[in-house]
Amino acid sequence: MENVIIIGSGPAGLTAAIYTARANLQPLLLEGPQPGGQLTQTTDIENFPGFAEPIGGFDLMMNMRQQAERMGVRMQMDELVGCQLAGPTKRLQLAAQGALEARTVIIATGARARYLGLPSEEQLKGRGVSGCATCDGAFYRGKRVAVVGGGDTATEDALYLSRLASQVFLIHRRDKFRASSIMAERVQQNQRITVVWNSVVEEVLDVRQNTVTGARLRNVVTGAVSDLAVEGFFVAIGHTPNTVPFQGQLTLDPDGYIVTERTRTNLPGVFAAGDVQDRTYRQAVTAAGTGCMAALEAERYLASCE
Ligand code: NDP
Numbered sequence: 594m595e596n597v598i599i600i601g602s603g604p605a606g607l608t609a610a611i612y613t614a615r616a617n618l619q620p621l622l623l624e625g626p627q628p629g630g631q632l633t634q635t636t637d638i639e640n641f642p643g644f645a646e647p648i649g650g651f652d653l654m655m656n657m658r659q660q661a662e663r664m665g666v667r668m669q670m671d672e673l674v675g676c677q678l679a680g681p682t683k684r685l686q687l688a689a690q691g692a693l694e695a696r697t698v699i700i701a702t703g704a705r706a707r708y709l710g711l712p713s714e715e716q717l718k719g720r721g722v723s724g725c726a727t728c729d730g731a732f733y734r735g736k737r738v739a740v741v742g743g744g745d746t747a748t749e750d751a752l753y754l755s756r757l758a759s760q761v762f763l764i765h766r767r768d769k770f771r772a773s774s775i776m777a778e779r780v781q782q783n784q785r786i787t788v789v790w791n792s793v794v795e796e797v798l799d800v801r802q803n804t805v806t807g808a809r810l811r812n813v814v815t816g817a818v819s820d821l822a823v824e825g826f827f828v829a830i831g832h833t834p835n836t837v838p839f840q841g842q843l844t845l846d847p848d849g850y851i852v853t854e855r856t857r858t859n860l861p862g863v864f865a866a867g868d869v870q871d872r873t874y875r876q877a878v879t880a881a882g883t884g885c886m887a888a889l890e891a892e893r894y895l896a897s898c899e
Contacts, residue, residue, distance in 0.1 A: 594694045595621050597891055598685060600673060601701030603630025604877045605867025607657040608884030609699045609891075614664035616892045621695075622661065623687070624670045625835075629654035630703050631725075631868070632877055639731065641877050653877070673702075678842050678863050681898070696898065697862045697891040700843075700851065701884060702835040704868040704875070708828050709741065713797040721805025722797060722826045726750035727876065729825070733758050738825035739808050741794055743767060747829035748776035754827065755785040762821055764789045766813060789821070797826050834869050848872065856887040864890050 597613045599606050602624040613620040627633065633654050637647035644653075662668070675686035678698060685693045706724030708714055714722050723729040726740070730753060738758045740751045743765035751763045763780060768790045770777040780786050791814045798807040798820065807822045834850045836843070844852040844859040850872050851858055851865040858865050866887040867880035 594682065594696065595619075596695065596895060597621070597697050597699060597888075598623065598683070598693060598695040599699045599701060600685075601625060601630065601703055601867070601869070602628050602658070602668070603632060603654070603701060603703050603867055603880060604657060605703070605869075605880040605884035605887070606630075606699070606701035607654075607661050608881040609701060609866055609888040610661045610666040611657075611664055612885050612888030613699075613891060614661065614666045616888070618892065618895065620666055621693070622666050622668045623673065623685075624668055625702060626672065628670065629658070631705065637732075638728070638877065640727075673838050676838055676842070678839070678860050681862065683862065697864065697894055699884075699887045699891055700839065700858075700863065700865040700869055701867045701880075701887070702869045703880075704832040704834040704850075706828065707831045707833055709794060709830070711794065711796060713800050714794075714826075714828070716800050717797050717803075717805050717826070720803060721824060722828070724828050725875075726753050726827050726829065729827075730754050730757050733825040735759050736824040737762070737822060738827060739764055739821060739823040740827045740829055741765075742829035742831070743769075744771045744829070744831065745773055745776055746831065748772040748780045750827055750829045751780055751786050752776075752783065754825075755783050758785070758825065761786045762789050762823060763787070764792050764794060764808070764810065764821075766793050767791065832868070832872070832875070834872075836869060846872075856883055856890050862891075862894055 596618040597620040599622045610622045632650040639647040672688040677684040683695045737760045739762045792810045796809040851870040853870045856864045864887040866883040
């Protein structure tokens with residue numbers, strides 16, 4: 594029986610692993626289908642404290658992984674296909690290695706940004722197409738950018754980018770925001786933000802040049818097609834937390850995020866850290882911070898069971 598099994602290898606999972614290893618709990622970390630998590634998809638990271646120069650997302654995750662390995666963390670790559678988390682013994686069912694048992698589980702399975710699903714968007718990811726304004730916005734200082742979406746994320750991203758970019762075009766498929774009225778008002782009062790109503794993106798331009806030069810838009814009311822010149826293309830149509838295996842066992846909010854109180858879930862001995870329980874901040878540093886919290890909570894829980 595393991596003391597701690599950590600599910601997920603992004604900043605939350607690896608930080609939880611480093612802390613539980615240092616506490617001598619010999620954690621086992623399960624790496625999922627995207628080792629290193631969402632950060633491995635970003636280019637330069639310049640807002641993770643401790644790096645005077647920008648560091649690549651992949652490199653940052655490799656550093657964290659090596660640090661965890663040096664602490665003696667055991668890592669296995671496998672897919673979680675089922676689990677039984679209630680009671681003192683937690684049982685995890687893995688696709689390749691079968692069943693595992695643990696006293697505590699830390700869930701750090703993350704979330705994934707939703708994208709429009711256009712082939713051109715997929716091809717230009719990391720070359721002007723981004724799902725994270727706070728991660729990549731600084732690369733578009735003084736440039737024209739587009740944000741797609743009409744919710745709080747899109748309006749927040751547009752406002753954030755308006756402080757960096759020369760002009761922000763907020764493209765929404767309807768004529769009314771889903772975002773809270775205060776966010777909608779702020780966007781409409783901002784001189785640097787132009788709202789493009791009733792419009793959907795047909796294609797991100799320009800795959801041929803291998804960098805974003807614009808977006809082809811279609812007005813859903815008039816049918817008119819037009820090209821908008823931008824260098825950054827931010828998709829902000831929501832995130833999906835990776836919580837399918839936990840449905841029916843853990844308390845989830847209406848959008849599927851795990852509900853936590855200081856990383857504790859509704860089940861004793863089960864903790865959650867990082868984006869899987871955070872719809873608001875979604876930063877590498879906050880994910881790492883909650884990974885640390887979950888590790889300390891797990892350590893306390895195990896001590897209380899002795
Ligand atoms: P939402 O689901 O609230 O909004 C998604 C937006 O994207 C909607 O306007 C939707 O359009 C649009 N959209 C969805 N799919 C497509 C598509 N395929 N093509 C074009 N547009 C699309 O997601 P958010 O991420 O904005 O917010 C999620 C939750 O997090 C909300 O509860 C929000 O309040 C909260 N949040 C809170 C923040 C805060 O408190 N600071 C910050 C960010 C989010 P339509 O309106 O037509 O459906």
